[in-house]
Amino acid sequence: MSDALPSTKRRGTEPDSSVPLPLVRSKIWKPYGDIILQAESTQFRVNRDLLAGQSPVFRDMLSFPQPPNEPTIEGCPIVHVSDTAKDWELFLEVLYNPFQSTVSRPYAVVASMLRLGRKYDMRAPKDDALRRIRAEFPNVLEAYDSCDNELTTIDHEDGVYSHLLNLLYECGVYSAIPMVGMACLSQFSLETLAVTVERDTVVTLAFALERILEFQREKSLSWLHGDAVIPDEACKFPKSCIKQQLELNHLITGREKYPFHTSYTIEQWEDEWEGEFCDMCETAAKEFYAARRREGWDLLPTFFRAPEVGGFERPRLVFLMPAIEIVSVICRGRPSPQRFTLLLLSCWNWYRVT
Numbered sequence: 001m002s003d004a005l006p007s008t009k010r011r012g013t014e015p016d017s018s019v020p021l022p023l024v025r026s027k028i029w030k031p032y033g034d035i036i037l038q039a040e041s042t043q044f045r046v047n048r049d050l051l052a053g054q055s056p057v058f059r060d061m062l063s064f065p066q067p068p069n070e071p072t073i074e075g076c077p078i079v080h081v082s083d084t085a086k087d088w089e090l091f092l093e094v095l096y097n098p099f100q101s102t103v104s105r106p107y108a109v110v111a112s113m114l115r116l117g118r119k120y121d122m123r124a125p126k127d128d129a130l131r132r133i134r135a136e137f138p139n140v141l142e143a144y145d146s147c148d149n150e151l152t153t154i155d156h157e158d159g160v161y162s163h164l165l166n167l168l169y170e171c172g173v174y175s176a177i178p179m180v181g182m183a184c185l186s187q188f189s190l191e192t193l194a195v196t197v198e199r200d201t202v203v204t205l206a207f208a209l210e211r212i213l214e215f216q217r218e219k220s221l222s223w224l225h226g227d228a229v230i231p232d233e234a235c236k237f238p239k240s241c242i243k244q245q246l247e248l249n250h251l252i253t254g255r256e257k258y259p260f261h262t263s264y265t266i267e268q269w270e271d272e273w274e275g276e277f278c279d280m281c282e283t284a285a286k287e288f289y290a291a292r293r294r295e296g297w298d299l300l301p302t303f304f305r306a307p308e309v310g311g312f313e314r315p316r317l318v319f320l321m322p323a324i325e326i327v328s329v330i331c332r333g334r335p336s337p338q339r340f341t342l343l344l345l346s347c348w349n350w351y352r353v354t
Contacts, residue, residue, distance in 0.1 A: 020041075021040070021041035022041065023038075023041055023042075023043060024041055024042045024043070024085075025042075025043055026042050026043060026044045026045075026085070026089060027089075028044045028045070028046065028089060028092045028093070028096070029044065029045040030045050030046055030047060030096075031045075032047065033045035033046045033047050033076065034047060034048050034076055035047070035048040035051070035062070035076055035077055035079060036072075036073050036076045036077065036078045036079065037079055037081060037088060038078055038079070038080050038081070039081050039082075039083050039084060039085040039087070039088045040084060040085045041085070042085035042088070042089070043073070043078075044088060044089070044092060045073075045074070045076060046092060048062050050095055050096075054095065054120075054122045054124065054125070055120040055121055055122045056121050057119075057120045057121050058120060061079070062079075083115070083116060083119070086108070086112070087111070087112040087115055087116055088112070088116070090108055090109045090112040091109075091112040091113060091116050091125065093109070094109060094112075094113060094125065095125075103152075103153065104151075104152065104153055104154065104155050105132070105153070105154060105155065106154075106155045106157065107154055107155060107157060107160050107163055107164065110129045110132055110133070110154055111129075111163070111167050113125040113126065113128060113129040114126060114129035114130065114133075114167065114171055114173075115167075115170075115171065117129060118171055130173065131153075132153040132154050133154070133164070133168070133173060133176050134175070134176060135147075135152075135153055136151055136152070136153060136154055137176040137179035137180050137183075138179070139175045139176065139178070139179070139301075141266075141294065141297045144179070144266070144297075145268065159196060161180060161183045161184045161187070162184055162188075162193065162196040162197050164176075164180050165177070165180045165181060165184055165197055165201060166197055166198055166201065168180060169198065169200075169201055174301075177301075177304050178300040178301050178303065178304045179300075181204075181205060181208055181304045182212075182262060182265075182266065182300070184197070184205065185205060185208065185209055185212070185262045186261070186262050186263060190202065190205060190206055190209065193205055204304060204305055205304075207303075207305065208303045208304045208305075209262070211302075211303040212262050212265050212303055213262070215265055215296055215299065215303075216251075216252070216262075216264045216265055216296075217252050219292045219295060219296065220264050220265055220289060220292040220293060220295075220296055221251050221252050221264055221289075222292075223245075223284075223285050223288045223289065224245055224248050224249050224251060224252055225245075225249060225252065227242075229281075229284050229285055229288050230242065230245045230277065230281045230284070230285060231281055232278075232280040232281045232283075232284040234280040235278055235280050235281050236278055236280070237278050240278070241277045241278055241281045244276045244277055245277075247276075248273070248276070251264065265293070265296040265297075265300070266293060266296055266297050266300065267293075268293070269286050269289055269290070273285075
């Protein structure tokens with residue numbers, strides 16, 4: 001599927017904040033609204049009861065009397081919030097139109113519901129956003145097996161997976177990070193992701209990719225080398241099964257015609273492998289793969305250093321020497337394109353940070 005990646009990073013130069021932007025009246029300007037929300041330079045006229053009903057933070061804040069001589073607009077007090085105007089516009093659209101687009105919502109709407117719901121303790125919108133994210137990216141294997149391959153509650157759009165990954169780290173939704181990270185790694189190279197995800201996150205992805213490929217080589221696909229699984233003791237055609245085993249060995253070695261793939265950590269037995277071996281060898285390989293797949297699923301949070309599950313912290317590469325030391329440990333032993341990429345990305349991160 002296409003998932004082009006527009007850059008989501010902050011640019012090195014910011015607009016001159018000393019020059020105030022002209023105030024803009026949002027299209028959300030309710031004639032019976034009794035409060036003005038101002039986010040950045042955009043103002044929204046809304047109903048305080050609507051906000052107070054959703055958020056105890058707003059309920060407490062709006063319960064205080066308006067100080068005398070405070071400026072008003074059309075008799076309405078002004079409340080300044082530090083969030084983006086876009087988040088508030090999308091969020092208020094949901095509050096005022098709750099029955100529209102309830103099956104699937106655009107990513108930006110889900111993000112605004114999660115950000116503002118989390119910040120202002122608005123349980124309903126926050127829970128709705130979390131429900132959608134966790135439904136698409138479950139942390140239980142049986143739930144994952146029953147999921148559709150396509151997004152169903154969040155609109156699929158360009159860059160949605162990289163946007164989601166940034167959002168999950170920003171809001172601390174660590175349980176979904178492994179699956180969103182896998183979606184990113186399965187579709188894009190680290191070089192491409194380095195343009196679209198936060199600099200700390202791309203290093204986490206590089207570590208995860210190395211661990212995933214090592215797990216596949218040493219665990220889930222290890223039945224493709226050696227004789228521990230194939231040929232089975234009851235195999236009637238050992239020469240044929242061993243030959244086919246060697247034919248599939250490219251899944252481990254990553255020969256030029258067959259690039260490495262990350263899916264063999266958590267995906268089910270490939271249909272294309274059916275009938276490639278005798279019945280006894282195929283059964284033995286399937287059982288071996290299923291057991292290692294379960295193991296890979298359980299280890300997935302540690303691959304992505306997800307704090308909620310694995311108790312890890314994300315690596316923050318601020319100085320060059322720590323980056324070099326980390327990479328030197330990973331690169332010890334057999335070199336690989338992934339390890340070399342990790343070295344380049346670490347140095348690139350140091351350059352960007354400093």
